[in-house]
Amino acid sequence: MRRREFLESAGTALGATALISPAVAAPASTPATANTATATESVEPGDWQGLRELFPLTRDYIHLATFLLASHPRPVAAQIEAHRRGLDENPADYLHSHNASIDAKVARAAAQYMGGDWSQIALTDSTTMSLAMMYSGIKVQAGDELLQTVHDHYATDMSLTHKARRSGAVVKRVALYDDPAQVSVEQCQARLAQGITDKTRVVAVTWVHSSTGVKLPIQALSEVVQKANTGRAEADRILFCVDGVHGFGIENQAVPQLGCDFFAAGTHKWMFGPRGTGVLWGNDAAWARSEPVIPAFSASYAAWLGMLPEEKVPRGMHFTPGGFHSFEHRWALPAAFELHLQLGKANVQSRIHALNTRTKEGLAAMPHVTLHTPQSPALSSGLVCFEVKGIAPDDVVKRLHRKGIIMSSTPYRESYARFAPSLLNNEQEIDQALAEISALA
Ligand SMILES: Cc1ncc(COP(=O)(O)O)c(C=O)c1O
Structure with a gap:
């Protein structure tokens, strides 16, 4: 990145575009395609037939596993294509004219859909990356307990296993139900409460179990965690972490009101976002107990250069893995959130x-x-x-x-x-x- 971009990203971080002097803010040369990545099609609220028409999914089959990996609807595909064209025609200029501010734009679009503040959202490549970053990043000590359930996906299991091996923390598991068809809120609450001890620092659950289709009552489980947290010092408080990928793109739920501290989700399943995209939301307390795993670019890079204090970098930005990505996919993600909001x-x-x-x-x-x-x-x-x-x-x-x-x-x-x-x-x-x-x- 160039000095202008660092200043821009520092400005984004501080919410102060005035920080960027006009002399350095003007792009040296903006590629012609830079601003052409706008959504091309929309859909009326609840127009399911109209929505189906936006997908190139073959009509040769009835698709009852579309959640596995999204087919790109036309508005998403159009944005990917516009960004791809810009990058292919002039990678350096296209990158320089977008890089400093576009992650914040994507996070803002995510926040419009998820609720809460964009600054608390990190951008990732998948649910697995969100989970791995979340569990790798949380600071724990040898002997601390990471309590998960027997219903979680491989990605949660292994993220916690790797974390335990690195840190000396111990993974414990609890079954929240025996027969999924007979699951009840009270049973889940009671089983979770039984699994929590004085040493528990993380409770890891999955919103909708891809093993059984059970949707956990996250708010009710949050009450159990809150009760266990009563009287604990901040450093000992249990962080309540949710793999929310199934449920996200279905439930009419604002994420910050779910009652968890961290929420991880891929956006390439029910959300119809670009393949290779995801989000990680955390509240301020959760981010404060974490350390990034992969160095972030944009404003964190500006902080490294001494342009602003690191604590001024929005937490989501600071935890968004840096390095160059398949940018055309990440940058097209707002189109998927917009599509869901159009549908209602x-x-x-x-x-x-x-x-x-x-x-x-x-x-x-x-x-x-x-x-x-x-x-x-x-x-x-x-x-x-x-x-x-x-x-x-x-x-x-x-x-x-x-x-x-x-x-x-x-x-x-x-x-x-x-x-x-x-x-x-x-x-x-x-x-x-x-x-x-x-x-x-
Ligand atoms: C509950 C759950 N979590 C995580 C994943 C992994 O998702 P991703 O492919 O976005 O990493 C899956 C896969 O379907 C899943 O079912």
Whole structure:
């Protein structure tokens, strides 16, 4: 980066563009394409058909696993393409004319969708990167306990395992429920409370379990953590950390009101963001207990050069991994947040839950099917896990694929078939998929 960019990023950090003198603020040469990356298409609130038209997803299949990795909707693809063109035509000038301020713009777009302050949001490449940065960054001591659940994804498990090996902290695990279909708020609260000790410094949970489709009652669990934190010194307070990737892009929920300290999510699943993007939100107390793992660029670099004190760098910026990235993807992320806001967060939530309820009611009525996901929308979201008597989950998935229906099986030691109705499906598709599952009897 050039001196002008450091001044600009320092200005962004201080919220003071006046810090940038006009002489140095004017780009030496702005590439012609620099400002052409605007969203090209929009969609009306709740227009699901219109939304589907924005995706190049093949019509040859019914897609019931779109959450795995996003297909880029046209507004996102258009922004990626505009940034790609700018970078390809003139990488140095395009980078210099965007680099200092664009991360803050992306974080602002994220905050508009997630709620809270942009300065608390770090930009990452995936849920896994958000989780790894979060757990690697939290300061703990040998003997401290990191309490997670047996329901978490590989990425949480291994981030905590690596952290424990590096720090001497100890990973403990608790089962919040035995039978997912029968999960209750009280049971989850009681099991979590049993797992917490005086040595617990981190509680790690997953909002929606990709193993079972259970949606944890995060606010109710937060009450348990808050109770355990009562009377503790700040340094001993438990940080409540959530892998929120499933749920994010579905639930009409402001992240800062969930009751957690950290929230990690990829934006390339339910959010339809560019592949290779994610976010990590933390409140001030959580960031204060953490140390970055990968040096940040932009304002943190300016701090290193002595242009501003490091503590003036917004925490999200300071924790956003530096180095050069596939910038065209990261910089196109606002288009995905805008698309969700155009659809309306409440509309999105009620549509996905309506399709999920239709799916669960259909599966529950089949004698040869065991539904593992709770029926209640309060305790489930997006993912529906089930078994078909006498057929292995992978074979269920294969047999449906032969019928033109794409599902997935859960990548856990105990595996189920998984049906994930999303905004890209309609009632007819759900009914057709249910009819094929019924025919497996
Ligand atoms: C609960 C959960 N967390 C994390 C991940 C990893 O997500 P990413 O590919 O964004 O790293 C997955 C993958 O689907 C998941 O199900």
